Amino acid sequence: MPYINYKLTAKIVLGKTKVTKKQKKAFYEAFNEYLITTYATVFTKYTDQKVVFEAPKNIEGKKVVTVKTRIVDGSRPDIHIDFKVRLNKKTGQWRAYDMVAEGISLLNTKKAELKSLLRKKDGVMNVTRLLTEKAKATIRKES
Numbered sequence: 001m002p003y004i005n006y007k008l009t010a011k012i013v014l015g016k017t018k019v020t021k022k023q024k025k026a027f028y029e030a031f032n033e034y035l036i037t038t039y040a041t042v043f044t045k046y047t048d049q050k051v052v053f054e055a056p057k058n059i060e061g062k063k064v065v066t067v068k069t070r071i072v073d074g075s076r077p078d079i080h081i082d083f084k085v086r087l088n089k090k091t092g093q094w095r096a097y098d099m100v101a102e103g104i105s106l107l108n109t110k111k112a113e114l115k116s117l118l119r120k121k122d123g124v125m126n127v128t129r130l131l132t133e134k135a136k137a138t139i140r141k142e143s
Contacts, residue, residue, distance in 0.1 A: 005095035006032040013111045017118045030128045033135035044141045049073045063087050
């Protein structure tokens with residue numbers, strides 16, 4: 001998770017929703033916890049697969065790049081996952097803000113899923129509570 005820019009992801013999901021600083025902070029924290037649970041749950045489905053990264057490209061002068069990866073599991077078709085990463089001008093660090101698995105963007109999916117809920121009265125607080133509850137889910141390794 002130290003390589004995930006959850007604040008940028010949460011900001012994009014919020015879009016133009018009007019929120020106070022306190023609401024924004026609570027939403028960002030809940031979204032981060034939700035992402036941790038989401039990623040941890042996905043990672044429990046994999047054991048001993050090989051992750052292949054695309055050869056590095058020249059990123060000089062770029063602010064956003066895509067890191068292409070494949071999960072190779074001998075008997076199954078490869079799974080293609082692209083990580084969208086953005087350069088933080090202040091720290092000089094690259095951090096992921098979206099994961100695109102087989103052409104499906106986690107960021108766009110979450111944005112579409114939460115958009116109508118955020119528009120409702122007290123939407124941001126209700127979505128924050130929803131994310132907090134989902135983040136409490138028990139993470140179990142599938143057999």
